[in-house]
Amino acid sequence: MDRWGVARQTVQNAIDQLRTEGLVGSRPGRGWYVAERPAIRRLARNRLSKAERDAGRGAFLSDAAQGGWRPDVSVEVRRQPADDRIAGILDLAGDVAEVVVRAREMRADGRVVQLATSYFPAGIAAGTAIEQPDTGDGGVYERLEELGFRLTHFEEAVNARPARPEEASGLGIPAGYPVLAVTRVAWAGDRAVEVNDMVLAGDRYELVYTLPAD
Secondary structure: OOOOOOOHHHHHHHHHHHHHOOOEEEEOOOEEEEOOOOOEEEEHHHHOOHHHHHOOOOHHHHHHHHHOOOEEEEEEEEEEEOOHHHHHHHOOOHHHOEEEEEEEEEEEOOEEEEEEEEEEEHHHHOOOHHHOOOOOOOHHHHHHHHOOOOOOEEEEEEEEEEOOHHHHHHHOOOOOOEEEEEEEEEEEOOEEEEEEEEEEEOOOEEEEOOOOOO
C-alpha cells in the first residue's frame, strides 16, 4: 500500500487474482509467498519406449515414475463419427469413418496438468480393451501391439497458444492463459493407428527432447 499508493482492497484484489492463478500461496502467520511449482519434465525419448510399456507404464505413468509425483487419470470413452481432420490422418472414409475416443483428465499430485483426447479407428479398437477406462499394464500402446499393430514410430507437433474457455476450465487456469498444444500420431508401419490431442498447462510442463547428432 505504501509503495504503490493504493488502497488495501486493491492489494487484496491483486493477491486474490494471483491466488486464483495458483501463483501465490499463504503460510499461516507468515503471509503470502510465491508458489513453488516445479515443472513436470516430459522426457520424449523414454516415455514412449517399448521398455516402458514392458514395465507396465503408459506415457503419463512413465513421466510420473521419472518425476516422483503421484499420477491420477479420469477417463471417458465413447464412439463418434470422425471429423475431417481425424479422418484424414487416420485414412478413414465413408461408412468406416467412426472412431473410438478416449478423453482423459490427468493430474499430478491432485492438480490437473493435462487434458488429452485420443482417437482410434473403430475398426481397430471397437470391442477391445481400448474401449475400457482401464486398459491395463502398458496402456493403449501395449493393447495395440497385442492386436497385431506393432508400433514403429510417433510424430509430435507442438505449438503454444492461449487456452480456450473449456480448456481453461478443465485445467483450472484463466481463459487465455498460455498452454502447450501437442498432437501425437502413432504409426504401425505406414498406417496411423492413433491421433492424440493434448493440452498442457504452459507453466506446469517442461518438454525435453534428445535428438541424434548424425
